[in-house]
Amino acid sequence: MHRARRHSAVHSTVTETPVITTSGLSKVYRSRGREVTALDGVDLHVREGEVYGVLGQSGAGKSTLIRCVNLLERPTSGTVTVAGQDLTALAGRGPRAGRSLRQARSRIGMVFQHFNLLSARTVQDNVELPLEILGVSGRERSRRALELLDLVGLGDKAKAYPAQLSGGQKQRVGIARALAGDPKVLLSDEATSALDPETTRAILELLRDLNRQLGLTVLLITHEMDVVKTICDSAALMRGGRIVESGTVPELLATPGSELAQALFPVGGEPSAADRTVIDVTFHGDAATRPVISELARTYNIDISILGAAMDTVAGKQVGRMRIELPGRFEENVVPIGFLREQGLQVDVADTAQPAPAAATLLKEGAK
Template identity: 60%
Template sequence: MISIDHVSKSFGTAASHTLALDDVSLEVGRGEIYGVVGQSGAGKSTLIRTVNLLERPDSGRITVDGRELTSLGAKDLRIARQGIGMIFQHFNLLSSRTVQGNVELALEVVGVDGKERRSRAGEILELVGLSDKANAYPAQLSGGQKQRIGIARSLATRPSVLLSDEATSALDPETTRSILDLLKTINRELGLTVLLITHEMDVVKAICDSAALIEGGRIAEQGKLVELISKPGSRLAHELFPLGEVPAGTTGTVIDITFSGGLADRPVIAQLAREYAIDVSILGATIETIAGSQAGRTRLELPGSPETIAAAIADLRRQGLLVETVTPTTTAGAAA
């Protein structure tokens, strides 16, 4: 649905420039919710703005719903953009217009007549739960309500793709959850493909099917979350299930066990204690619902001989569990 093919983008002059995107490639499937996560300055905002060519890349191709946008002229690009909605971090509402007027604005721009504009705006306001605020002004709304209006406006032209530029970063946790629930509803009911950028892993956990980690303008890792969870050494997976530092004073072998799907309810600790006579210590654990299924990570300290520990780890791996050894100086672990 969205193909970003070897895209690079720099800012500045030839003598002094910043490379914001460096040979970036991504594929977002139809109907997916795809998250791009990274720190400030990593290139997230530049990346999402290249998808609708608000930032034209220096090189590479952008294809959305089968149309290569980077090859289009100005007129055809304006038409193609009608199929791409965009939600902004700071809402970008017109204070002089009512809620209804702000939603209708997107339709005015593309020449939709007044009766149809009013009808469509009413439909979308009902979808986002703000029909009763149609005649209110932005100053009378909460932050979450303003973002719902921003979402409604982005849906007015019936896009097939929705871009979200840090849409929840200015909101409190409870409001963030409600906006993410709304995005999931829109994705499910309208069949929209959603590409969002964020610096918050909680957003990725909550709604994404796939994700990419961007650093210094390059994609460091990407894939479907259910596959990344079982990938040894995956940085995204470790960020999804943070367990922190290994406590000082540990003397046994420390392992992280990652499980997902049908493996989540295995009595792993009881089995280790029973079959290998190991006094297992639990150093940390986390469990989440990722892409619709339970997954998590448990950190254990295993005392005993190297032979016993090796046999126990081999047994866990035969059960399909991802097992990584951890040292006191690392937090992410290393595949062993």
């Protein structure tokens, strides 16, 4: 029950057990003799207890993906497994969801971008709606709805109507409603993109708290890099209906040439002359607080120019990237670069002639 889970003192931890798996997932729309491929063989593995972010530009397929996870969209091919159940096997051949699929879907919470609240119902009634559909008795519906509203910080708004709420409060109602079926999985479809930055931070903190307190696995789509920085344990980049890059955030930050890492921590800067070596250095853990660059300058008696730097906290851990310039060509700096790598740093030689990675444009993209 929600009450027991909510008051548990044990915070959820990420395990290696996948709770959401898609295999070869494809979705093709057909209209007037034309075919449009929205998903093209997507393999996704979301581990139990983690917050997983899917990023992509408009038309990348991320909205279709999350709607296929709970089969609001029927995949053309491939499989979707959630909490050990193959939802595609439950779907059958008809256009309407059968009883088994409806029961499985009731255990998957869904939070929408534009709230989707019923204006004629009170806040409490909106939260009770999925319980009413499930046939839960009136007294139990009321008890659980009030408990959930208290959980999301709206215990005093039960009798209010959606028109009387702010955007952030409406989204909190949407989250409470998504939790009504006591789900193991929570899906978030651009839940913060319609909110101002301060409200966005509050909603993200709420999602992270629910992830930890209730043991929820959260799959969200977003175009905002700050969402990944703030709450995501893992992330994937979609392009053209495919996942082109994925992994835990630490793995991505440690991967040479990672588009997501460069978009999360964009650093720039051009060499001052042709005979210079420009490198990007990524700092993790203890190395993020050590004076490694000054140690390098003293050890090898070389002048180092800092061209750009970014430092932030990701999933509660300090991470930073820095672009520095070393005198001389690469062949003359093999030893200093080796020194940095011996300190546990990720070091990539920057190709300053290349344009910014495509993922960086997500910072400016709107959601569709």
